[in-house]
Amino acid sequence: MDNPRELYHEEIKKLQDFRSRLESHSIYKEQLDEFSDDYEELVAQAKVITRVSDRLQKKLDSANLQIRSQNEEIKDKNVKLTETIDELAKAKVGRKAATIMLVVALVLFVLEQIIVQPYIEKNFAGLFYLDYILLVGIFFLVKFFESKLEGYFVDSQKRKIIEEQEKQGTLQFAESQKK
Numbered sequence: 001m002d003n004p005r006e007l008y009h010e011e012i013k014k015l016q017d018f019r020s021r022l023e024s025h026s027i028y029k030e031q032l033d034e035f036s037d038d039y040e041e042l043v044a045q046a047k048v049i050t051r052v053s054d055r056l057q058k059k060l061d062s063a064n065l066q067i068r069s070q071n072e073e074i075k076d077k078n079v080k081l082t083e084t085i086d087e088l089a090k091a092k093v094g095r096k097a098a099t100i101m102l103v104v105a106l107v108l109f110v111l112e113q114i115i116v117q118p119y120i121e122k123n124f125a126g127l128f129y130l131d132y133i134l135l136v137g138i139f140f141l142v143k144f145f146e147s148k149l150e151g152y153f154v155d156s157q158k159r160k161i162i163e164e165q166e167k168q169g170t171l172q173f174a175e176s177q178k179k
Contacts, residue, residue, distance in 0.1 A: 093153030101146035
């Protein structure tokens with residue numbers, strides 16, 4: 001306890017001195033008054049420290065509450081950002097997939113009219129509905145491939161956007177570290 005780095009080391013030393021005098025029965029009224037004054041000063045210091053500590057704790061609690069609130073707000077914004085990225089990617093690639101599949105559908109329709117329809121008319125003259133069934137089949141086949149193509153484009157667009165965001169985030173982090 002004689003460590004000079006210890007908090008209140010002087011007060012502890014005075015207490016030890018007072019106790020040793022108390023044990024030896026060599027205490028005088030002036031020493032009791034001095035000890036009482038020291039104790040009163042120590043209590044006053046403890047009150048001040050407690051008030052300061054309470055104020056700091058309130059500030060810390062307020063800051064923690066604000067951080068939690070901001071974290072929730074960031075989470076909400078991240079969810080909205082993810083939804084927006086998904087919608088943007090779908091809109092962008094939806095048009096691209098539709099255009100590609102429109103060209104494919106047009107080519108399939110032309111091929112069906114030029115190659116398949118004459119073959120059906122020549123070999124299956126009594127089944128004139130076969131041509132329409134084939135056209136409906138081509139329609140559903142094109143629609144199926146359009147949705148698959150759109151899904152592929154959406155996934156690749158998401159990866160691209162996320163990679164760009166990660167690069168920007170890394171750059172922003174590096175710039176903030178330089179400051």
